Amino acid sequence: MRRVAIIGCGQTKHGRRTDVNQAEMVSEAVWNAIDDAGIGIEDIEAFAVGNMQGFGGIAHPDLIFAEYIGAVGKPMQRVATGGTVGGSVAHLGYYMVASGMYDVVLATAWEKHSDSAEPGATTGLLHVAFANLSYMFKLGMDLRSFAIMGLAGAAAGISAYQAAQYLFRSGCKIEHYDMVAAKARRNAAKNKYAHLRWPNCKPEDIAKTEMLIWPMRFGHVCPASDGASAVIFASEDAVKKFGIKEVAWILSVAAFADEENDQGESYQGTGVLDYSEQIGCVLSAKKAYERAGIENPRKEVDMAEIYSPFPHQELMFSERLGFFDEGTAWKALEEGVTEIDGDFPITPSGGVNATNAIGSSGLQRVLECALQIMNKAEEHQVPKDVRIAVAHAWGGQTQFNTVTVLSDKPKRW
Amino acid sequence: MRVAIVGYSCLPMSRDIGLTREESVFLSTKMALESCNLTRSEIDTVVSASSDFYDGRTISNSMLIGALGAYLKDESKSEEDGLLAVIYAMQRILSGTHRIALVTAHTHSSIFNPHQISRYMLEPLFDRQNELLNDIVLSALQARTYMRKYDVSEEDMAYVAYKNLRNASKNSNSVLKVPDISVEEILASKVYAEPIRELMIAPTCDGVASVVLASEKVAYEITSDPIWIEGVGVSVGNYFRDRDLSKLESLQKAAKKAYAMAGISEPYQELDFAEITERFAHQELMIYEALGIAREGKGKNLLNNGTTWIDGEFPVNPSGGALSGDAICATGLYRLVEAIKQIRGEAENQISGVRRALVHSQWGLVAQKNVVLIVGGEV
Numbered sequence: 001m002r003r004v005a006i007i008g009c010g011q012t013k014h015g016r017r018t019d020v021n022q023a024e025m026v027s028e029a030v031w032n033a034i035d036d037a038g039i040g041i042e043d044i045e046a047f048a049v050g051n052m053q054g055f056g057g058i059a060h061p062d063l064i065f066a067e068y069i070g071a072v073g074k075p076m077q078r079v080a081t082g083g084t085v086g087g088s089v090a091h092l093g094y095y096m097v098a099s100g101m102y103d104v105v106l107a108t109a110w111e112k113h114s115d116s117a118e119p120g121a122t123t124g125l126l127h128v129a130f131a132n133l134s135y136m137f138k139l140g141m142d143l144r145s146f147a148i149m150g151l152a153g154a155a156a157g158i159s160a161y162q163a164a165q166y167l168f169r170s171g172c173k174i175e176h177y178d179m180v181a182a183k184a185r186r187n188a189a190k191n192k193y194a195h196l197r198w199p200n201c202k203p204e205d206i207a208k209t210e211m212l213i214w215p216m217r218f219g220h221v222c223p224a225s226d227g228a229s230a231v232i233f234a235s236e237d238a239v240k241k242f243g244i245k246e247v248a249w250i251l252s253v254a255a256f257a258d259e260e261n262d263q264g265e266s267y268q269g270t271g272v273l274d275y276s277e278q279i280g281c282v283l284s285a286k287k288a289y290e291r292a293g294i295e296n297p298r299k300e301v302d303m304a305e306i307y308s309p310f311p312h313q314e315l316m317f318s319e320r321l322g323f324f325d326e327g328t329a330w331k332a333l334e335e336g337v338t339e340i341d342g343d344f345p346i347t348p349s350g351g352v353n354a355t356n357a358i359g360s361s362g363l364q365r366v367l368e369c370a371l372q373i374m375n376k377a378e379e380h381q382v383p384k385d386v387r388i389a390v391a392h393a394w395g396g397q398t399q400f401n402t403v404t405v406l407s408d409k410p411k412r413w
Numbered sequence: 414m415r416v417a418i419v420g421y422s423c424l425p426m427s428r429d430i431g432l433t434r435e436e437s438v439f440l441s442t443k444m445a446l447e448s449c450n451l452t453r454s455e456i457d458t459v460v461s462a463s464s465d466f467y468d469g470r471t472i473s474n475s476m477l478i479g480a481l482g483a484y485l486k487d488e489s490k491s492e493e494d495g496l497l498a499v500i501y502a503m504q505r506i507l508s509g510t511h512r513i514a515l516v517t518a519h520t521h522s523s524i525f526n527p528h529q530i531s532r533y534m535l536e537p538l539f540d541r542q543n544e545l546l547n548d549i550v551l552s553a554l555q556a557r558t559y560m561r562k563y564d565v566s567e568e569d570m571a572y573v574a575y576k577n578l579r580n581a582s583k584n585s586n587s588v589l590k591v592p593d594i595s596v597e598e599i600l601a602s603k604v605y606a607e608p609i610r611e612l613m614i615a616p617t618c619d620g621v622a623s624v625v626l627a628s629e630k631v632a633y634e635i636t637s638d639p640i641w642i643e644g645v646g647v648s649v650g651n652y653f654r655d656r657d658l659s660k661l662e663s664l665q666k667a668a669k670k671a672y673a674m675a676g677i678s679e680p681y682q683e684l685d686f687a688e689i690t691e692r693f694a695h696q697e698l699m700i701y702e703a704l705g706i707a708r709e710g711k712g713k714n715l716l717n718n719g720t721t722w723i724d725g726e727f728p729v730n731p732s733g734g735a736l737s738g739d740a741i742c743a744t745g746l747y748r749l750v751e752a753i754k755q756i757r758g759e760a761e762n763q764i765s766g767v768r769r770a771l772v773h774s775q776w777g778l779v780a781q782k783n784v785v786l787i788v789g790g791e792v
Contacts, residue, residue, distance in 0.1 A: 001509040021538065046647075050492070052471065059466040059533035060493070063777040066649045073666055075647035076782065077501060080465065080492035082472035088489050092501065098508035101645070115537075253510075257459075257478045257488035283485055291510070396475040400488075 003236040003410045004097045005247040006370040007104075008037025014227030014355045015195045022056055022112045023065030029228035029360075030069040030108050037232045039104070039242055041070040044232070048093040048107040049078050050085045051359030056112045069108065083155070083307070083395025084255070085109055086229065086362025087402030090391070091253045093233040094404075103238040109359035110228030155309065156221060158261065158398055160213045162275035163312040167215055169276050172315065172330035174215045178203040179333055180311035181220050181353060187340060188350025190380040195225040195355040215312075220353075222309035227357035229364045236410065248370035251388070251405040252291030256283040260397035272399070276312075281320040281394070281401040288403040289322070292411065294388070297322040301405075303345040303372060303382055304390040305365035309352045314338075317392055318346055321403070345382040348372070362393030362402065369406045416503045417632035417639035418788065420449030420625035423750045426588045426738035429523040430619035434468070437621045438519050439480035445515065445623035446482070449635050456625075457511035459483035462491045462498035462518035462742045466533055469524045481517055494518070494690075494774045496745035496784040499624060500645055506628050513635075514626045520741035522617035527741055534778050536652070548692075548778055549614065553606035555658040555779045556695040560608070562659045563710035565698065567608050571599040572716055573694040574612050574736055580723055581733025583762040586747065588618045588738035613694035613736075620740025622747050640753050643769070644675030644787035653779050661696075664703035664773070664783035671771075671785040672705075681706045684787070685767035686728040686755065688748035690735045690774040697729065700773060704785075723762060731755060731762045745774030745784065756790040768792070 010032025017025055034041060047069065049062040058064065066072050077096065081088040086109040093107030163177065182205065185198035198205075209219035239247055258280035261272045272279075285297070294300045304323065308314035315329035323344060324332050332338055338346040347353075349368040352361045369389035371377040391404040422444035424430065430437055438461075446452065459481050463473040470476075474490040481488070487505075491498035495518025502514035520527070531548035535541040559565060575596050582592035594612070602611040625635075632639040648670070650656055650663030668680070677683045687704070691697035698712030706727060707715045715721050721729040730736075732751035735744055752770040754760040769789035776782040 047649075052465070053492070054465050054471050057533070058537055059464070059530055060777060063534065063649065063781050064536050064652050066781075067651055067655060071649055072651050073648060073663070075667075075670075076649040077497055077647065078492050079489055079501070080472075081490050082475060091489065095501070095504040095508050095510075098510070099504035100507055101504060255487055255489060256485055257483050259479050259484045260475050279485065287487070396472055396478075399475065399478065 002098050002100055004094050004233055004250045005239050006231055006250070007234045007239060007244050007247050008033045008232035009367045009370055010036055010230045011193050011364065011367060012228050013193055014225045014357055014360065016114050017112065017226035018114060022058065022061050022115065023068045025112060025226065026065060026108055026110045026228045027068040029110065029230040030106060033106065033230035033232050037244065043104055044070065044106045045102040046075040046096055046105045047071045048089050048096055048105055049076060050080050050089040050109050051111050052080060052082065052085060055116055055358060057116045081395055081400055083358060084362055084393045084400040084402050085359050085395065086364065087366065087393025087404065088255065088362065090231060090363050090366040090404055091255060091402055093231065094250050094253050097233045097235050103235045105233045106230060107233060107363065108228060108230040109363040111357040111359045112226045113224040113357065114226050158275065159310045160216045162398060163215050163310060165274055166276040166312045166316050170315065170327040170330060175203065175207065176315065176330040176333060177215065177220055177311040178206040180314050181206045183339065184347065184350050184353035187348050187380060188354035191349045194350045195223050216310065220311050222353050222356040225355050225357040227355065227360045229360045229367050231363060231367050231370065246374045248373040248406045248408065249410045251407050251411050252288045253404050254284045254288035254291065255400070255402040256280045256287065258399040260399050275398045276316055278316065278320045280399060281317060284401045284403040285321045288405050292405040294405065301388050301390050302384060302386045303348065304392065305347050305349065305351065305368045307352050307362060307365055307393040308347065309356050311353060313394065314346060317394065321390060321392060340380060341383050348380045348382050365391040365393055366404050373406055373408050414507060415629045416506050416642050417627050417629065418624050418642065418753060419627045419632055419635040419639055420445050420451065421623065421750045421753050422448055423586060423622035423747055424620065425586050426618045426620040426740055428588060428618050430521065434519060434521055435476060435480045438477050438517055441621040441623045442480065442482055442515065442517050445625050449625050451513065451625065451635065453482040456482065456486065456513055456515045458487040458502065458505050458514045460489050460491060460498045460502040460514060460516050462493065462495040463520065464492050464742055466530045467520050467527055467741050487511065493776045494745040494784060495622065495743055496749065496772065496774045496786060497647065499749065499786070500647065502626050503642060506626060512628045512631050515623065516626065517621065517623040518743040518746045519621040520743055521619045522741060523619050527617045531778060549609055550606045551653055551779050552693040553609045556608055556693065558658045559695055559699055565695065565713055567600060568596065569698065569713045569716065570608065570613055570694040571596045573697045574599050576716065576722055577730050577734045577736040580731055580762055581737030584732045584737060585761060586738065587733045588616050609693060615692045615735035615739035618738050618740055620738065620743040620747060622743045622750050624746065624749060638757055640756055640788050640790055642786060643789050644671035646671030646785040649782045652781065658779060661699050661703040661780055661783065663781065664700060667783045667785045668704050671787050675787040677787065680704060681727060683769065684771050685769050686731065686764055687771040687773065688730060688732060688752045690744050690748060692735055692739065692775065694736065696780060704771065723764060728764050731760065731764055748772050748774060749786065752788055
């Protein structure tokens with residue numbers, strides 16, 4: 001098996017980026033990564049790309065801007081898996097190098113949500129939704145099914161059910177969700193690339209915001225950001241050839257899919273009922289640790305970047321990823337264990353709750369872990385020594401999870 | 414290490430397959446596993462290929478996990494042609510992490526017209542505002558550029574369709590079955606965008622196809638007749654506005670890579686036949702040239718002197734090619750499945766004594782991205 005390292009990271013300022021178009025935005029991240037690695041565009045052999053194309057209103061946008069990112073004449077592979085897409089792009093980049101097919105691969109993922117807000121020019125997502133509705137009618141599905149689908153309310157809608165289920169499962173309170181959201185915004189204030197930055201944000205500030213749908217407050221919901229991330233993967237030979245000193249090694253990847261969660265309309269009659277169970281995440285983590293040779297994640301892993309657009313997910317996934325026993329993450333939160341300067345920092349970048357440019361979000365988790373390992377996270381660098389970090393992404397109909405384990409040292413076989 | 418194809422399946426392509434996406438993907442997956450006597454538990458990883466825009470729903474793989482047999486398995490989705498999902502699955506095996514992979518690709522064009530989606534592939538602020546542009550119009554521009562430069566006639570284009578549709582009439586997977594069609598009828602079919610006529614356009618349809626891949630180590634435990642992936646090449650070209658439409662440069666590059674990996678220096682001599690994705694008739698001639706089996710501008714000669722016919726020296730598209738049915742994301746896999754059948758001697762329109770084939774697919778407007786696979790049976 002070939003050893004694979006991250007040799008360069010680049011991202012854009014995330015937020016409402018009306019100053020650039022999709023092509024300009026992605027190339028900003030790509031060229032930042034190339035500069036960070038200190039190599040040339042000619043050294044990149046292949047590209048791994050992905051976003052949720054409907055959100056930006058362009059089908060296969062990477063084809064339009066292949067030239068902007070220096071991909072013309074080179075291999076380019078695209079994946080898309082929902083919220084996990086950035087994590088899936090990282091895994092694609094890893095496998096492209098690990099396979100021995102390429103030595104240096106640039107992975108980039110992005111989203112430009114503000115584009116799909118413009119009617120007329122880019123009505124991609126609407127188009128996608130209507131097409132499926134016409135198909136449902138063709139199959140003879142009735143208006144009741146349509147109404148139930150509408151009530152599901154997309155990602156925030158499903159997540160509200162999940163947040164409620166997790167409350168009962170773990171015994172925590174809504175106040176703990178306020179604490180997680182406040183931590184995310186405080187951490188984001190130290191990250192110059194983040195979207196919602198709120199220095200000294202307190203749980204009480206979040207608690208004052210409107211209850212949208214129980215148990216989710218306005219202050220719990222992630223923004224719809226514009227932004228892009230890029231990461232360069234290289235083989236051990238390439239790391240030596242370029243003489244790059246600061247790298248983060250990939251120890252393992254795993255991405256176990258589950259069936260979609262049943263939103264009142266089961267297509268196959270087998271959907272998952274408890275959205276907070278997340279067996280796919282448990283299995284992904286278990287397999288990733290097994291592949292990385294980790295036996296006790298809480299002791300051997302130093303920090304994690306968890307994909308949590310909604311605060312209950314940070315608590316829930318930190319348990320599913322094996323960092324805390326089931327139903328105890330909120331206790332660790334109360335004790336400050338997961339703060340930037342805590343014993344087990346979780347999402348010191350502010351994470352997806354403060355910045356969510358869908359495609360970018362999953363890849364950013366991997367990128368942030370790499371920065372922490374290379375000691376390049378600047379203001380939000382955690383004080384403790386980071387040797388092993390875990391990057392997580394979540395998506396689909398709450399059914400997909402990607403787990404990536406990174407380290408300061410290559411894996412020993 | 415090498416990767417082998419050990420199983421395959423495809424459903425007959427259809428204008429309206431009469432099954433949901435879940436049902437048809439499940440059928441194809443099940444048939445592929447049965448074709449090599451594997452069970453779901455023996456599959457390590459699943460890579461599907463579908464596209465949110467063509468599927469008409471966001472996260473197009475989310476409802477398909479059960480149908481793919483991918484639940485509680487290491488899974489991902491390529492959002493482009495199925496051949497790229499094959500390459501991703503191959504990379505997963507070559508990394509040493511997985512041994513056996515399942516690849517399934519589908520598109521149900523009956524949901525709505527894929528040509529309409531081509532408008533969403535246009536750059537939105539300038540090109541999409543021009544309501545005249547779509548994939549057919551752009552291909553007409555490509556055809557005209559190519560025809561003017563190399564003195565290619567509409568009859569030459571019709572002749573491509575004629576050859577492929579004759580082959581298609583013997584292929585039970587094809588959508589367009591017109592065994593008695595004549596060149597005159599093709600030239601008299603409806604004009605969509607000068608010089609592109611109805612029978613020169615790949616007919617979009619519903620289709621699902623699957624293949625099972627295995628590492629060299631386990632391939633022989635599964636089958637005595639593995640098909641080896643000997644070479645792989647992928648290349649993306651410039652967006653259509655910024656490139657010379659009279660040639661397929663990205664395909665030249667993809668082919669060069671695949672030949673190098675397979676150790677091929679004389680493709681015409683060393684390959685036995687090819688299954689290619691010609692979304693429009695003229696593209697088949699351009700593809701001959703880009704693959705290096707015809708000299709620049711001389712693609713029509715291979716067609717006119719019978720070389721690429723089923724009984725010729727280098728048959729191309731014994732299945733009938735994309736002009737016999739185009740299930741978008743699955744089209745590359747239909748080409749691959751035909752190549753496997755030909756090499757194993759299981760094809761309906763069988764060429765005798767073939768061992769090594771080139772499989773091609775394309776993605777994007779006017780063939781912007783190209784993929785080439787070299788596959789071969791035992792030496």
